[in-house]
Amino acid sequence: MSMDTDTSRPKYELVADAIDRRAGELNPHDALPSERELMQQLNVSRMTVRRAIEQLVRRGLVYQVHGSGTFVADPAVVTKTLHLTSFTEDMVQRGLTPTTTVLSSATTQATAEVARRLGIQPGDEVFCLERLRLADGSPMALERVHLPPLGIDFATIDPATSLYAQMEARGWTVERAAQTIEAVNLDHTQARALDQAVGAAALRVTRVSFNDAGQPVEHAMTIYRGDRYGYDLVISRHAG
Amino acid sequence: MSMDTDTSRPKYELVADAIDRRAGELNPHDALPSERELMQQLNVSRMTVRRAIEQLVRRGLVYQVHGSGTFVADPAVVTKTLHLTSFTEDMVQRGLTPTTTVLSSATTQATAEVARRLGIQPGDEVFCLERLRLADGSPMALERVHLPPLGIDFATIDPATSLYAQMEARGWTVERAAQTIEAVNLDHTQARALDQAVGAAALRVTRVSFNDAGQPVEHAMTIYRGDRYGYDLVISRHAG
DNA sequence: AAGTGGTCTAGACCACCGC
DNA sequence: CGGTGGTCTAGACCACTTC
Numbered sequence: 001m002s003m004d005t006d007t008s009r010p011k012y013e014l015v016a017d018a019i020d021r022r023a024g025e026l027n028p029h030d031a032l033p034s035e036r037e038l039m040q041q042l043n044v045s046r047m048t049v050r051r052a053i054e055q056l057v058r059r060g061l062v063y064q065v066h067g068s069g070t071f072v073a074d075p076a077v078v079t080k081t082l083h084l085t086s087f088t089e090d091m092v093q094r095g096l097t098p099t100t101t102v103l104s105s106a107t108t109q110a111t112a113e114v115a116r117r118l119g120i121q122p123g124d125e126v127f128c129l130e131r132l133r134l135a136d137g138s139p140m141a142l143e144r145v146h147l148p149p150l151g152i153d154f155a156t157i158d159p160a161t162s163l164y165a166q167m168e169a170r171g172w173t174v175e176r177a178a179q180t181i182e183a184v185n186l187d188h189t190q191a192r193a194l195d196q197a198v199g200a201a202a203l204r205v206t207r208v209s210f211n212d213a214g215q216p217v218e219h220a221m222t223i224y225r226g227d228r229y230g231y232d233l234v235i236s237r238h239a240g
Numbered sequence: 241m242s243m244d245t246d247t248s249r250p251k252y253e254l255v256a257d258a259i260d261r262r263a264g265e266l267n268p269h270d271a272l273p274s275e276r277e278l279m280q281q282l283n284v285s286r287m288t289v290r291r292a293i294e295q296l297v298r299r300g301l302v303y304q305v306h307g308s309g310t311f312v313a314d315p316a317v318v319t320k321t322l323h324l325t326s327f328t329e330d331m332v333q334r335g336l337t338p339t340t341t342v343l344s345s346a347t348t349q350a351t352a353e354v355a356r357r358l359g360i361q362p363g364d365e366v367f368c369l370e371r372l373r374l375a376d377g378s379p380m381a382l383e384r385v386h387l388p389p390l391g392i393d394f395a396t397i398d399p400a401t402s403l404y405a406q407m408e409a410r411g412w413t414v415e416r417a418a419q420t421i422e423a424v425n426l427d428h429t430q431a432r433a434l435d436q437a438v439g440a441a442a443l444r445v446t447r448v449s450f451n452d453a454g455q456p457v458e459h460a461m462t463i464y465r466g467d468r469y470g471y472d473l474v475i476s477r478h479a480g
Numbered sequence: 481a482a483g484t485g486g487t488c489t490a491g492a493c494c495a496c497c498g499c
Numbered sequence: 500c501g502g503t504g505g506t507c508t509a510g511a512c513c514a515c516t517t518c
Contacts, residue, residue, distance in 0.1 A: 047287075063415075063454070074453060074455050075454065084475045174477070175303075175476065178474045179472070181470065182443070183423040183441040183442050183443045184423070185425075201441040201442070203443075213268075213313060214303070226422065226423035226425075229422075230422040232418070232419070233418075233473070235416065236324070237414070
């Protein structure tokens, strides 16, 4: 196979790509070559083939039946699994252009609720940021973010751009996030900021993000306009 | 180790349990024994140890740092990853008692939208079920479910109990589901059924469920009372 | 340099499916 | 029965962190 030019990516990913390409030429529910065949054709060990297929199964591209074979899945949904995206990434993915208006930005003391969610003490210094997020120029969401004091100089944060990107750049990689999604009626202030009628339905998404060590690195509360925003997700039984 | 009495469960799960127990005795961010140590102590190969740890990483119980070690994660959230549950399971998990009132139940012809989502032709026979779901006796959600004609005799379905359980029993295992969550204002009919004010905010969850071959096996639209229901989920960057 | 996790191999046996 | 995926082993080398 033509994998000998790439040294940076692990072999099982290259194998996964190769199998994926082959699956693309077949119809749904067609059988793929057996693992032992693939292993010979691609000149890798069976474990590498299995690891590659494991990825494809998780992505919903193929499925396996014990004793029978590996088959191409029906592509009904597939794609867009669920990525843990920032507002910026989310809007870009929907084909919209995101912009941001900073409403306030300050270092304050954590309230009891914020402290509890961030695993710190009430009164500890936190960075609080309130922003209006727009898509294609019109208001999409109101957002209030709290960052815990984890060794970052709050003064160096640019409140107008993607926080996730800035966190990544400083080695804060977000690995997991817990969210609660609720439906609320907009009050006067929110309605005015979002250019909506008072009482209009909106989504309130409350999120705490964690790094891979399970430490909270962000708390965010976002209110999305109900008429412009829907929350899409694909749940799979595995992978959890 | 004491794994010699169990033959039904794969060894890597038993190893995962053993490592999990050991992690439970440590504090967050404490180091676990290295993979090579565990492999000797538990008398298994390294691949089995790694596969066990891989599960624990996905569950958020431990984390690994290349070149450094495997550590106990901060248990901040952990648990309740995201299960793909039915209304019944969901309510039980919240400590509520679910009951159901069947509003209508009939075999009809698929509308264009339902047909598109279920991957069938408009006009094909589908089973349509409308139910009011209650928790601890008070209304929680309004639900409309469509089932495609996949070889099940619709007449044998009990509309008053969990559809997921009945589907499982007939070998329809749901493997994946795509959902859209939106915020809506209740109209008169919905408000009356849910014992809410007209215009109150509610969550509308639209779901298509798939088996492991990617075939749609259910389409459901559910409207949850906004004052009683929130949608919790944990997103992890991996496992997708 | 020593120790850690990350990748990969070659081979084995088991459990399940279909003929 | 032969072929399939599912599990497991023993060993190797690489990449990275820590000292």
